[in-house]
Amino acid sequence: xxxxxxxxxxxxxxxxxxxxxxxxxxxxxxxxxxxxxxxxxxxxxxxxxxxxxxxxxxxxxxxxxxxxxxxxxxxxxxxxxxxxxxxxxxxxxxxxxxxxxxxxxxxxxxxxxxxxxxxxxxxxxxxxxxxxxxxxxxxxxxxxxxxxxxxxxxxxxxxxxxxxxxxxxxxxxxxxxxxxxxxxxxxxxxxxxxxxxxxxxxxxxxxxxxxxxxxxxxxxxxxxxxxxxx
Numbered sequence: 001x002x003x004x005x006x007x008x009x010x011x012x013x014x015x016x017x018x019x020x021x022x023x024x025x026x027x028x029x030x031x032x033x034x035x036x037x038x039x040x041x042x043x044x045x046x047x048x049x050x051x052x053x054x055x056x057x058x059x060x061x062x063x064x065x066x067x068x069x070x071x072x073x074x075x076x077x078x079x080x081x082x083x084x085x086x087x088x089x090x091x092x093x094x095x096x097x098x099x100x101x102x103x104x105x106x107x108x109x110x111x112x113x114x115x116x117x118x119x120x121x122x123x124x125x126x127x128x129x130x131x132x133x134x135x136x137x138x139x140x141x142x143x144x145x146x147x148x149x150x151x152x153x154x155x156x157x158x159x160x161x162x163x164x165x166x167x168x169x170x171x172x173x174x175x176x177x178x179x180x181x182x183x184x185x186x187x188x189x190x191x192x193x194x195x196x197x198x199x200x201x202x203x204x205x206x207x208x209x210x211x212x213x214x215x216x217x218x219x220x221x222x223x224x225x226x227x228x229x230x
Contacts, residue, residue, distance in 0.1 A: 008030070014030050050078060060090075095113075130162070133166060168223040
């Protein structure tokens with residue numbers, strides 16, 4: 001089980017993040033100021049730090065510099081500071097990702113999974129098999145079948161479908177999908193996501209006779225509502 005250090009001086013946000021991450025299979029510990037964060041990091045084994053920038057006693061920027069002197073632990077910043085210069089500077093200091101407040105909890109979860117995957121830390125938050133209305137994803141074998149018949153999918157299509165099935169009610173933006181599946185930052189609009197989602201949608205419909213993925217206009221994609229509401 002991956003351990004995450006949450007560094008956030010707003011107690012309500014800190015507790016919200018801790019409760020949500022614990023429900024999704026992570027172990028957490030919390031700090032409400034920069035000094036306590038330093039102490040906890042020196043004492044405990046953490047796979048990732050989730051932190052604000054504006055902290056009492058020691059700023060987030062100072063903490064990142066400190067972390068990077070002694071450790072390569074992944075750091076995700078949660079901040080209301082929206083200026084591009086600030087975001088770029090924090091990334092230059094060594095942060096692995098930057099999420100603007102207010103944030104979506106499911107997006108935070110996906111970003112954590114992406115960063116942990118990049119760092120080589122495997123999160124054990126998913127079960128061996130994901131099954132919805134006859135569609136079964138075997139995560140151990142990385143294969144998909146519908147009512148026992150195997151569906152041939154490409155590696156990227158498998159990764160997309162797994163995301164949709166792990167969190168069936170989540171609407172994924174194109175940035176979410178690109179950063180999770182391609183392990184890279186989504187800088188601009190292109191047709192890559194559209195093509196892969198379209199191909200996945202077509203293959204699933206051909207194999208099952210039903211639509212599984214829907215477009216949420218202006219936002220992104222998710223598993224079609226009727227698949228999990230029935």
